[in-house]
Structures are given as C-alpha cells and as structure tokens.
Amino acid sequence: MRWEFNFNVPTSIEFGNGTVNNVGKRAKELGGNKVLIITDKGLAQTGILDRITNSLEQEGVSYLIHDEITPNPKDVDCVKAYEKFKNENIDLLLGLGGGSSMDTAKAIGVLFTHEGDLKDYYDFDKLEREITPLICIPTTSGTGSEVTSGSVITDTVTKKKEAILDIKLAPKLAIVDPELTLSLPKSITAATGMDALTHAIEAYTANVAEPISDALSLYAIELIAKYLPVAVENGKDIEARQNMLVGSMIAGMAFNNADLGAVHAMAEPLGGLYDTPHGVANSIFLPHVFEYNIPSNPKKHAMVAEKLGVKPEGKTFEEIAQEGVVLLHELASEIGIPKFRELDNVNPEDFQFLAEGAFNHLCTLTNSRELSEEDYLKLFQKTYENKMELSTH
CATH class of the missing domain: 3.40.50.1970 (Rossmann fold)
Structure with missing residues (x-):
C-alpha cells in the first residue's frame, strides 16, 4: 500500500x-x-x-x-x-x-x-x-x-x-x-470515557485513516478498554485517571487527522434535537454502528475487538469482530450507560428527521461503510429496539 x-x-x-x-x-x-x-x-x-x-x-x-x-x-x-x-x-x-x-x-x-x-x-x-x-x-x-x-x-x-x-x-x-x-462523578466518567473510545474506534476504521492515526487509535482503545471500568468504579485511582487522559488525548489527535464516522453522524443530530449528552449518545450508537461496519473491513474491526479483549485464536476476522460487538454492549452496560429507549423525550416519530441529519453529516463521508438515509433510519430503529446482527442485512 x-x-x-x-x-x-x-x-x-x-x-x-x-x-x-x-x-x-x-x-x-x-x-x-x-x-x-x-x-x-x-x-x-x-x-x-x-x-x-x-x-x-x-x-x-x-x-x-x-x-x-x-x-x-x-x-x-x-x-x-x-x-x-x-x-x-x-x-x-x-x-x-x-x-x-x-x-x-x-x-x-x-x-x-x-x-x-x-x-x-x-x-x-x-x-x-x-x-x-x-x-x-x-x-x-x-x-x-x-x-x-x-x-x-x-x-x-x-x-x-x-x-x-x-x-x-x-x-x-x-x-x-x-x-x-479525580472528583469526576461516575456517570460523567462513563459517558466521557465512551466518547473517547468512540473517537479511537472511528478514527481507526474511518476510510481516510492513515498509519499515525492508526497507531494512536489502537493504543487509545487498549488503554480505555482496560482503565475505563476501573476509573468508573474508583474515581480516586490515579493510575486509571492518568491512562484515561492519555487515551482520550491521543484519540483526539487520531480523529483530528483521520476523522470520524456514522456514530458521530447519528449522535450529533440526537444532541441537537434532544440536548442529549454527547458521550451518552455516542455510547448508545457505538456497538450498533460498529456491527454494521464490519463487512467494510473485517480485519480492522477484528483488530479493534482484540484491543477490547477478544481472544482471536481459531476464529475468522468476522467472528472476532462480532465478539467485539458483544464486548462493547457489555462495557456500556457495566459502566451504567442507559439504553436509547431510556433517554428522556426520545420519540420514534423523530427518527426520520434524525436519519436525514445523520445522512447529511460530514462524518458520513468518512464512515468505513457507505450508508443511505434509509440505512440510518434502520440503525436508529434497531438501536431503539436494542437489536444486534445489523451486519447481516
């Protein structure tokens, strides 16, 4: 290459x-x-x-x-x-x-x-x-x-x-x-930490990623996956706090150069309409978009899954990546991220408006897999229903 x-x-x-x-x-x-x-x-x-x-x-x-x-x-x-x-x-x-x-x-x-x-x-x-x-x-x-x-x-x-x-x-x-x-509340630690993880994953899988952003992204994913649950559980753990700040910062460097993807394209219209905290919105959509994107580059998505903790032995890239989807759901649940349908004021009648906003978002252009407005509508609906297996349609 x-x-x-x-x-x-x-x-x-x-x-x-x-x-x-x-x-x-x-x-x-x-x-x-x-x-x-x-x-x-x-x-x-x-x-x-x-x-x-x-x-x-x-x-x-x-x-x-x-x-x-x-x-x-x-x-x-x-x-x-x-x-x-x-x-x-x-x-x-x-x-x-x-x-x-x-x-x-x-x-x-x-x-x-x-x-x-x-x-x-x-x-x-x-x-x-x-x-x-x-x-x-x-x-x-x-x-x-x-x-x-x-x-x-x-x-x-x-x-x-x-x-x-x-x-x-x-x-x-x-x-x-x-x-x-050190004094950051658990809920904010969780939401902002998932925001940083989203930055790292989207920067790594974006269709404009490059080697420096890739290196930063992978290290950020590894740090955040390891230390986010620790920081949420014990906010006074200075080692966890240090590593979370490094992970967040280098994920910022990565996406500042490689851009982001459909998670942000969905999260930002949601935040604009409902004033949903950005980290919470990213957390909710991350597992579903990650699964949707697997076919675009199974190897890269498998590498993300490995950094999240999946053991790769004897598995295909697709199988490794799919286990990564499960870990993303489990991580969000473990640290207390709410489900989409649990957010205040969310109305499925708004999903068409949100899908239009997501489709017209700049990050759609750099998402690893192409999406139509209809694809976004399905993602909003399936996230609301909390269904998996999006990569098979």
Whole structure:
C-alpha cells in the first residue's frame, strides 16, 4: 500500500500531575496579560478554578471568569459571552472543563478575531486568521478537544450541531493534569470515557485513516478498554485517571487527522434535537454502528475487538469482530450507560428527521461503510429496539 497523508498536532502538550499549577507561567509565555477563563458553574465552585486563578495571580496576570457553559454549547450563548467581554482587551483565552467549555472557548476566539456570525465559519477552513491564543485544560477524559482544531456548536435555529473545522482554531497549549479528573462523578466518567473510545474506534476504521492515526487509535482503545471500568468504579485511582487522559488525548489527535464516522453522524443530530449528552449518545450508537461496519473491513474491526479483549485464536476476522460487538454492549452496560429507549423525550416519530441529519453529516463521508438515509433510519430503529446482527442485512 502506498501512503499519502498529512498529520498535524499544532498544540503543545504539558502532561502530568500538578501541571495546572504552571498555568500562570505558561500564560505569560504566550503573551497573556488579561485572560478570559471559560468554564461552568460547577467547576467554578471547586478548588480547581482556585488553583488556576492563584497561579495567574502569582505571575501578575489579570483574568475574568465566564462560568455559564452548559452541555452541548449553543450559538446564542457563545455570542452572549462575546458581547459581554468584547471590550475587555482579552488577549488570551483559557478553556477549563469538558468539551463544551473548550469548544465554547474556541468559538469565542473566532468571534473575537473575525467579523460576522459563527455560521459564516461552519465547515472546513473558513477562518481567515488564527483565533485569540487559547490554553485548554480538560477536566474529563472524553472529547480530546484540548488537541483538536474543531469546535462543535448547536445552531438554535436549525436544532442541528454544526462544526467549525480549521487548524487556525487549535489551542496553543494543552495542560493535561490527571489530578483534575479525580472528583469526576461516575456517570460523567462513563459517558466521557465512551466518547473517547468512540473517537479511537472511528478514527481507526474511518476510510481516510492513515498509519499515525492508526497507531494512536489502537493504543487509545487498549488503554480505555482496560482503565475505563476501573476509573468508573474508583474515581480516586490515579493510575486509571492518568491512562484515561492519555487515551482520550491521543484519540483526539487520531480523529483530528483521520476523522470520524456514522456514530458521530447519528449522535450529533440526537444532541441537537434532544440536548442529549454527547458521550451518552455516542455510547448508545457505538456497538450498533460498529456491527454494521464490519463487512467494510473485517480485519480492522477484528483488530479493534482484540484491543477490547477478544481472544482471536481459531476464529475468522468476522467472528472476532462480532465478539467485539458483544464486548462493547457489555462495557456500556457495566459502566451504567442507559439504553436509547431510556433517554428522556426520545420519540420514534423523530427518527426520520434524525436519519436525514445523520445522512447529511460530514462524518458520513468518512464512515468505513457507505450508508443511505434509509440505512440510518434502520440503525436508529434497531438501536431503539436494542437489536444486534445489523451486519447481516
């Protein structure tokens, strides 16, 4: 096989216990004189924010705090934050939290540096210049947004999730401190961990995958499969937390270069319509889409299954991969992920709308197996019924 690919990691990474205490120094190194910290109210009331503000104060860096982030960030909230702080001479942004905080920080950076509306910059490579310099500090092991050049925002008019995708959006620095994840609740640990696993599996099986993303994806799958149940069971296990953060981060690097697939194409319309947490949505669809995709590349899907824990001896690639489907279902059940029909407000009458949104999603183009709108409708229906054996139709 002849490889032709590009691979970018535009973000510098500082990883380790206690690294959050260096944020003041790093802010100064990036030329920050006045920082806007973007986070949520829950984190704003914890000692995590105090550690950051203390570090900034020690280095003489002034700051303001925007703590109104909610899950599945919306365009109107990004604009509201921009209007509030646009005249404050902010020269450095700091996204603290999960993907919602970091994606909102990126979107605010776009508004600080570009004219027009956010919708003007949806899709690939629409930015004219780099955004306001950004430091990202993740407190979950899920989105990998600290190392990606994308921002997913819900359009409140269309009820659809949209993405700004441009290398000029990438954070300058990611400070990745496992200690910040020790107090994460079980449910969020589970959902964000499955989000990271989805990133790794979809990046590996995507039809635009390449060797560097493959290597990162496989290692991420191995780490997450081993340590996610441990982290959910005992959130104070620092070894599990460290490995989950590494897995989440390198899965982010992988999909930032190899893209994703039908799981995300289904999850994002669901989140746009029902405000379903992104990690939960990915968790629900992952086993069913993985099974549907097996015929496209049985060998690669078997390799995923092996990293999940399947013993391959004496089995075909298809058999190994099918056992991987079972393990994905079992993992989601073990860590407490709800079933599709158990989610609030889910209405089967919406499945046609969701299927249309999934079919038109960018990730459909890079899914390992081709799907029609009708295929998506069947996947939504069969996931709702929690049926398996999708790869046989």
